[in-house]
Amino acid sequence: xxxxxxxxxxxxxxxxxxxxxxxxxxxxxxxxxxxxxxxxxxxxxxxxxxxxxxxxxxxxxxxxxxxxxxxxxxxxxxxxxxxxxxxxxxxxxxxxxxxxxxxxxxxxxxxxxxxxxxxxxxxxxxxxxxxxxxxxxxxxxxxxxxxxxxxxxxxxxxxxxxxxxxxxxxxxxxxxxxxxxxxx
Amino acid sequence: xxxxxxxxxxxxxxxxxxxxxxxxxxxxxxxxxxxxxxxxxxxxxxxxxxxxxxxxxxxxxxxxxxxxxxxxxxxxxxxxxxxxxxxxxxxxxxxxxxxxxxxxxxxxxxxxxxxxxxxxxxxxxxxxxxxxxxxxxxxxxxxxxxxxxxxxxxxxxxxxxxxxxxxxxxxxxxxxxxxxxxxxxxxxxxxxxxxxxxxxxxxxxxxxxxxxxxxxxxxxxxxx
Numbered sequence: 306x307x308x309x310x311x312x313x314x315x316x317x318x319x320x321x322x323x324x325x326x327x328x329x330x331x332x333x334x335x336x337x338x339x340x341x342x343x344x345x346x347x348x349x350x351x352x353x354x355x356x357x358x359x360x361x362x363x364x365x366x367x368x369x370x371x372x373x374x375x376x377x378x379x380x381x382x383x384x385x386x387x388x389x390x391x392x393x394x395x396x397x398x399x400x401x402x403x404x405x406x407x408x409x410x411x412x413x414x415x416x417x418x419x420x421x422x423x424x425x426x427x428x429x430x431x432x433x434x435x436x437x438x439x440x441x442x443x444x445x446x447x448x449x450x451x452x453x454x455x456x457x458x459x460x461x462x463x464x465x466x467x468x469x470x471x472x473x474x475x476x477x478x479x480x481x482x483x484x485x486x487x488x489x
Numbered sequence: 490x491x492x493x494x495x496x497x498x499x500x501x502x503x504x505x506x507x508x509x510x511x512x513x514x515x516x517x518x519x520x521x522x523x524x525x526x527x528x529x530x531x532x533x534x535x536x537x538x539x540x541x542x543x544x545x546x547x548x549x550x551x552x553x554x555x556x557x558x559x560x561x562x563x564x565x566x567x568x569x570x571x572x573x574x575x576x577x578x579x580x581x582x583x584x585x586x587x588x589x590x591x592x593x594x595x596x597x598x599x600x601x602x603x604x605x606x607x608x609x610x611x612x613x614x615x616x617x618x619x620x621x622x623x624x625x626x627x628x629x630x631x632x633x634x635x636x637x638x639x640x641x642x643x644x645x646x647x648x649x650x651x652x653x654x655x656x657x658x659x660x661x662x663x664x665x666x667x668x669x670x671x672x673x674x675x676x677x678x679x680x681x682x683x684x685x686x687x688x689x690x691x692x693x694x695x696x697x698x699x700x701x702x703x704x705x706x707x708x709x710x711x712x713x
Contacts, residue, residue, distance in 0.1 A: 346513055359523070363530060462702070
């Protein structure tokens, strides 16, 4: 921090590249919570999310010399994180994992499901885990991380139209799941 | 934020789902031990430095190329000739098969990463399950001398990295595997250690199959 204004990400990167390695700690502290949240919601469990986030920060550090300031650091970091998460999903086998993570998530969330809202939350978690990975990824970036489509496109490599379609389908699926629960 | 798209309604209209989304936005607690480990690992790495990209940086005294009409015409003719030559070579290699991505037994550059998918001329695999096209054996190859593990993933094995581990050939650099594929278009990639990479010797299929950069192989029954 300089005075009361937070130091911009780009300035922190410049400091690291100038030899002030400790400046990277500020970047880690600033972005690790969002990264962990995204990875946890996407991968479905905490351990894999921590691994993917850790790997993303390490890779970003090694590649910091190639970072270009015309891209926001968060966008650049999330692009690395998304790739790590995709690789994690591929490595464990998507179909097998979806079932497993579904079970784990529901197990974690199910204990307080005695009120209607808690029950809805369990169902939302279950429905989220059942989404196709690319839909879950787009939904989380849009509605949990609250990014603009242009930034999502830069992160995922997908086109804006494709991302809108994925988010739309994800929302429809989630609404459908919750509606079914309420109708019961 | 909304552009009228249905996917954005969640944030712009009253929606019972919105309150549930709030729960997903809650922070995941950050474990101090995890943070400490991460910072230790970062400390162990060399401090990065700005990469120098000489040609891209504005440099004093840099020469400027003035594009004259004659130069532009020469460049255009050159590009056309190059394109025609490339197309001629590509057509010669693929006319017999009618497929786009298959490069049969052509010699590959020995770079750090070079690959291909080729059809085994002799194998047609388990044929003739009633009503289904026969399997065609396709050999995938990747030159990755520094890799410790390589696997083939694609839509034909649900992108499961454990389903098709590739074998290192005797030369110590080339990884190969043969798989039976139904005729049609297949997207695939290689998992080199922990990285997913497309086949450098095949057309890419960006944005498909979960957005992973992948490659395309077209398998035809006539590919024999």
